[in-house]
Amino acid sequence: MNFLCRWCKTWLxxxxxxxxxxxxxRVAYAWCHEQDTAAHIVRSALATAVADAALLxxxxxxxxxVLFYMVRDHRHRQSAPEQPAAPASDRWxxxxxxxxxxxxxxxxxxLSEEQCKIVTLVDxxxxxxxxxxxxxxxxxxxxxRSLCEIRTRMKERLLNRRYGRPAQVVSLEGLR
Amino acid sequence: MSHRQNDCYELLVAYVDGQLNRDERExxxxxxxxxxxxxxxxxELRQTKDMVEFAxxxxxxxxxxxxPPRGPGPLRFMTAWVAVLVxxxxxxxxxxxxxxxxxxxxxxxxxAHNSYPATLPARPVPPxx
Numbered sequence: 001m002n003f004l005c006r007w008c009k010t011w012l013x014x015x016x017x018x019x020x021x022x023x024x025x026r027v028a029y030a031w032c033h034e035q036d037t038a039a040h041i042v043r044s045a046l047a048t049a050v051a052d053a054a055l056l057x058x059x060x061x062x063x064x065x066v067l068f069y070m071v072r073d074h075r076h077r078q079s080a081p082e083q084p085a086a087p088a089s090d091r092w093x094x095x096x097x098x099x100x101x102x103x104x105x106x107x108x109x110x111l112s113e114e115q116c117k118i119v120t121l122v123d124x125x126x127x128x129x130x131x132x133x134x135x136x137x138x139x140x141x142x143x144x145r146s147l148c149e150i151r152t153r154m155k156e157r158l159l160n161r162r163y164g165r166p167a168q169v170v171s172l173e174g175l176r
Numbered sequence: 177m178s179h180r181q182n183d184c185y186e187l188l189v190a191y192v193d194g195q196l197n198r199d200e201r202e203x204x205x206x207x208x209x210x211x212x213x214x215x216x217x218x219x220e221l222r223q224t225k226d227m228v229e230f231a232x233x234x235x236x237x238x239x240x241x242x243x244p245p246r247g248p249g250p251l252r253f254m255t256a257w258v259a260v261l262v263x264x265x266x267x268x269x270x271x272x273x274x275x276x277x278x279x280x281x282x283x284x285x286x287x288a289h290n291s292y293p294a295t296l297p298a299r300p301v302p303p304x305x
Contacts, residue, residue: 003258003261004258004261004262007258018242021237021241021242022237025235025237025238025241026232026233026235026237029232029235030232035238039238039240039241042241043241100227100230100231101230101231101234103227104227104228104230104231104232105231108228119228120228122193123225123228123229124228124229124232128195129190129193129195144186144189144190145186147189147193148182148185148186148189151189151192151221151224151225154224154228155220155221155224158223158224158227159220159223159224
């Protein structure tokens with residue numbers, strides 16, 4: 001009976017995990033900007049979280065736990081020796097992309113790794129400050145301060161026109 | 177930025193992120209009504225947040241990610257084992273119910289008809305001549 005109960009809970013966790021997949025994938029994608037890597041991070045984090053026996057007693061912590069495993073996996077990848085470059089699969093945000101998406105990507109690339117994780121967990125993952133602090137193993141106060149700094153930088157980068165590329169003066173003398 | 181301004185900005189960021197409770201929200205809303213500069217900054221923060229969300233909404237999820245994840249190790253075979261157990265359990269339960277209700281026994285009349293009489297009827301004795 002215990003076995004059946006455990007199996008049912010695991011099955012329910014899996015279904016909940018599948019429903020969260022799009023949100024989790026966007027968070028992972030914002031970290032690495034590679035489809036394959038993001039998909040792999042999400043898949044392995046979900047599988048690890050579902051197999052976590054402790055989660056069966058607190059299924060409401062599924063998202064937090066999956067995000068925790070995603071952060072751990074991504075950090076592990078960052079610290080691993082350099083892998084051969086994957087084929088360019090970044091079709092949503094090509095480096096030359098203009099518009100809002102391109103500008104946001106550029107702004108995200110300018111953030112530090114931890115800042116990028118904080119802002120994506122809040123904005124894309126829908127996490128509270130406490131959850132972000134628990135996932136990243138930081139004090140809540142640090143999360144709040146970092147977010148203030150991130151928002152200021154993003155605002156300047158995205159909204160303030162004077163931070164855009166300055167106009168270039170081209171000499172036309174040689175053309176004639 | 178002074179200490180008070182810093183606190184105010186943190187409160188504003190938390191307000192935009194929807195992290196405040198009812199009382200704190202009321203306080204911020206009052207401040208926003210009183211100070212147009214603060215209101216402008218809140219609007220800019222909201223706009224920035226919306227831009228980040230908008231930018232990543234376009235990212236489509238690979239179709240193979242929508243399949244349920246398979247657990248490592250023994251969990252991988254759990255589904256098959258549970259299916260077999262459920263099948264066996266239902267079969268045993270059905271058998272027990274049928275056995276209890278006595279459905280396997282024939283109708284009493286049929287049983288009486290088919291059963292061999294326990295004692296043969298006595299042959300009538302012919303009257304003495």
